[in-house]
Amino acid sequence: MKWGKGSGQGGDSPRGYHHGNLKEALVRAALALIAEKGPAGFTFADAARWAGVSAAAPYRHYRDRDALLADVALRGFELFTEALSGAWKDGQPDVLAAFDRLGKAYLTFAKDEPSYYSAMFEAGVSADSNAGLRDASERAFGVLRAAAEKLVAMMPPKERPPALMVALHIWSMTHGIASLFGRGDAARRALPMPPEELLEAAVLVYLRGLGLSGA
Amino acid sequence: MKWGKGSGQGGDSPRGYHHGNLKEALVRAALALIAEKGPAGFTFADAARWAGVSAAAPYRHYRDRDALLADVALRGFELFTEALSGAWKDGQPDVLAAFDRLGKAYLTFAKDEPSYYSAMFEAGVSADSNAGLRDASERAFGVLRAAAEKLVAMMPPKERPPALMVALHIWSMTHGIASLFGRGDAARRALPMPPEELLEAAVLVYLRGLGLSGA
DNA sequence: TGTACATCAGTGAACGCGCGTTCACTGATGTAC
DNA sequence: TGTACATCAGTGAACGCGCGTTCACTGATGTAC
Numbered sequence: 001m002k003w004g005k006g007s008g009q010g011g012d013s014p015r016g017y018h019h020g021n022l023k024e025a026l027v028r029a030a031l032a033l034i035a036e037k038g039p040a041g042f043t044f045a046d047a048a049r050w051a052g053v054s055a056a057a058p059y060r061h062y063r064d065r066d067a068l069l070a071d072v073a074l075r076g077f078e079l080f081t082e083a084l085s086g087a088w089k090d091g092q093p094d095v096l097a098a099f100d101r102l103g104k105a106y107l108t109f110a111k112d113e114p115s116y117y118s119a120m121f122e123a124g125v126s127a128d129s130n131a132g133l134r135d136a137s138e139r140a141f142g143v144l145r146a147a148a149e150k151l152v153a154m155m156p157p158k159e160r161p162p163a164l165m166v167a168l169h170i171w172s173m174t175h176g177i178a179s180l181f182g183r184g185d186a187a188r189r190a191l192p193m194p195p196e197e198l199l200e201a202a203v204l205v206y207l208r209g210l211g212l213s214g215a
Numbered sequence: 216m217k218w219g220k221g222s223g224q225g226g227d228s229p230r231g232y233h234h235g236n237l238k239e240a241l242v243r244a245a246l247a248l249i250a251e252k253g254p255a256g257f258t259f260a261d262a263a264r265w266a267g268v269s270a271a272a273p274y275r276h277y278r279d280r281d282a283l284l285a286d287v288a289l290r291g292f293e294l295f296t297e298a299l300s301g302a303w304k305d306g307q308p309d310v311l312a313a314f315d316r317l318g319k320a321y322l323t324f325a326k327d328e329p330s331y332y333s334a335m336f337e338a339g340v341s342a343d344s345n346a347g348l349r350d351a352s353e354r355a356f357g358v359l360r361a362a363a364e365k366l367v368a369m370m371p372p373k374e375r376p377p378a379l380m381v382a383l384h385i386w387s388m389t390h391g392i393a394s395l396f397g398r399g400d401a402a403r404r405a406l407p408m409p410p411e412e413l414l415e416a417a418v419l420v421y422l423r424g425l426g427l428s429g430a
Numbered sequence: 431t432g433t434a435c436a437t438c439a440g441t442g443a444a445c446g447c448g449c450g451t452t453c454a455c456t457g458a459t460g461t462a463c
Numbered sequence: 464t465g466t467a468c469a470t471c472a473g474t475g476a477a478c479g480c481g482c483g484t485t486c487a488c489t490g491a492t493g494t495a496c
Contacts, residue, residue, distance in 0.1 A: 053441090168396075176392075176394070271473085444484100451478085
């Protein structure tokens with residue numbers, strides 16, 4: 001390979017001296033490289049190479065590798081929020097059905113966008129030092145929390161568990177399944193059923209335990 | 216610091232030309248460095264430096280950094296299995312109470328030994344290519360599975376869910392909580408309750424959903 | 431419509447650094463007799 | 464108990480390599496007039 005821009009890059013403009021959209025290309029490079037070797041398995045120079053650009057070019061767009069990764073995580077959270085709220089649809093028309101869609105959307109995201117998911121939850125980008133990232137992750141969790149609130153609102157007031165707790169339970173369960181079994185390519189363990197069904201069953205049992213007659 | 220062996224190393228023999236127990240020292244070095252900078256944040260040379268030894272010395276004991284990490288993960292699974300089966304105690308004297316202990320032991324391990332936990336679940340050491348590691352992780356999961364079996368055996372035969380599924384649910388929930396909130400130092404998100412209680416509540420709801428009257 | 435200029439987004443050479451890895455070596459330890 | 468020797472587990476120098484980062488530069492693009 002002598003005159004390609006990395007490998008796999010989408011075929012945008014034929015590109016002369018200026019790349020045109022290097023920032024986007026770097027994000028895509030990071031995603032591809034994460035998919036290939038994990039969030040810790042690539043360097044800033046790798047990303048430049050993948051985008052078909054000199055090693056100095058990325059500095060025009062990101063301070064360093066961590067800034068690139070943080071941007072990937074940020075975009076990931078935005079897509080994630082979209083996916084979740086699109087599935088939840090404010091609980092319409094049926095809260096229980098919508099809740100089921102929500103969990104599936106979570107797993108689907110983890111499976112379809114494992115690189116984003118990695119950058120968001122496993123790359124160790126500290127959300128503490130990054131307000132934008134923290135807000136984005138908060139918004140994603142907000143969807144789950146709103147759903148939990150509608151869910152507990154279905155129960156008689158005296159039996160209602162704290163919505164926040166319910167949200168955390170569902171999130172933990174879903175994240176646990178996603179991170180243990182959710183990855184399409186190299187599933188870490190053989191499962192007797194697909195992760196989606198594993199989650200659905202777990203949520204059904206859990207909701208029954210809460211006193212919600214989902215099934 | 217001029218004549219120390221790294222920082223923090225336990226004070227064994229005064230050491231001359233031979234270290235005496237370099238292999239153990241390297242494992243401890245890896246644990247310390249993981250705690251400090253994550254499983255991807257240190258090099259083979261770092262481990263040597265930490266152990267107070269030349270950069271070439273580790274090659275006498277491990278083929279490369281990955282082999283060291285895999286050994287850490289292996290030892291982690293062994294300790295983990297011990298901790299879990301010690302807590303489970305074959306379900307004695309009361310299966311439900313023992314189950315509760317088991318979950319707590321899981322979280323305690325993740326919290327007290329975050330470096331081992333990282334090496335086991337987050338370092339990306341491929342268990343596929345390492346039979347010993349796979350077996351060790353299988354044994355750890357075996358404890359959970361045996362517990363799930365005793366648990367479902369308490370139910371009337373017609374209502375029994377598959378024990379494997381129950382084990383996977385509990386494992387996912389626990390791992391989810393551990394990896395989202397379980398880390399002592401840099402908890403990623405503020406929680407309204409400690410992780411142990413979050414887990415306990417989740418398990419209670421779940422067991423109630425199964426039809427087991429734990430509470 | 432054309433020209434001059436400012437700005438932007440790249441290049442490529444250069445640098446220092448630390449890592450991984452090999453190698454001949456050497457000090458310490460264990461064992462045969 | 465002492466001596467000779469084999470083996471083990473370290474050293475330290477050396478190497479090639481790729482990364483991160485800076486810098487003066489330059490080609491392309493946009494805009495004022």
